[in-house]
Every structure is written in C-alpha cells, then in structure tokens.
Amino acid sequence: MKPYGHLVLYVVAKEDLGKLKMTQTGLYHVYHVYNGNGKELAGLLTQAGFRQARFLHKPERHRTGVCALAEK
Numbered sequence: 001m002k003p004y005g006h007l008v009l010y011v012v013a014k015e016d017l018g019k020l021k022m023t024q025t026g027l028y029h030v031y032h033v034y035n036g037n038g039k040e041l042a043g044l045l046t047q048a049g050f051r052q053a054r055f056l057h058k059p060e061r062h063r064t065g066v067c068a069l070a071e072k
Contacts, residue, residue: 001072007050009068011041016063038066045070 001007017023038055045053050070057066 003072005072007070010065011068012063012065041066041068
C-alpha cells in the first residue's frame with residue numbers, strides 16, 4: 001500500500017456469513033479473527049502500522065457488520 005493510502009475493511013459476524021450462499025461454495029474460508037469489538041479491530045490496525053484507525057457499526061437488515069477505516 002502506498003503511503004497515505006486508505007484501507008476500508010468490512011467485517012461481518014461469522015454466524016451471518018455462514019448464511020450466505022456464496023460462502024458455501026468452497027471458494028471462501030470463514031475465519032474467526034476477533035470478538036466483534038470494533039475498538040479491538042481499530043487497535044489491530046494501529047498495531048499493524050496504520051494511522052487514524054477507527055470503526056463504524058453498520059446494522060443492516062440481515063446482518064450487522066463493523067466497517068474499519070485507516071490510513072497507511
């Protein structure tokens with residue numbers, strides 16, 4: 001990633017992803033990497049060298065996700 005490039009990462013609960021047909025094709029691997037806490041995700045991005053890491057909770061009709069935003 002170039003300096004000052006932006007990262008946008010959308011994370012959905014594992015339980016919600018498992019309901020989607022596209023994740024049942026064998027092409028996708030669903031990993032449980034954090035406990036759903038946006039603050040934890042922002043902290044991980046900061047530890048990885050990103051700046052201005054923040055998150056937004058985005059409730060949707062069939063799932064809830066966390067949108068993480070950061071700058072390199």
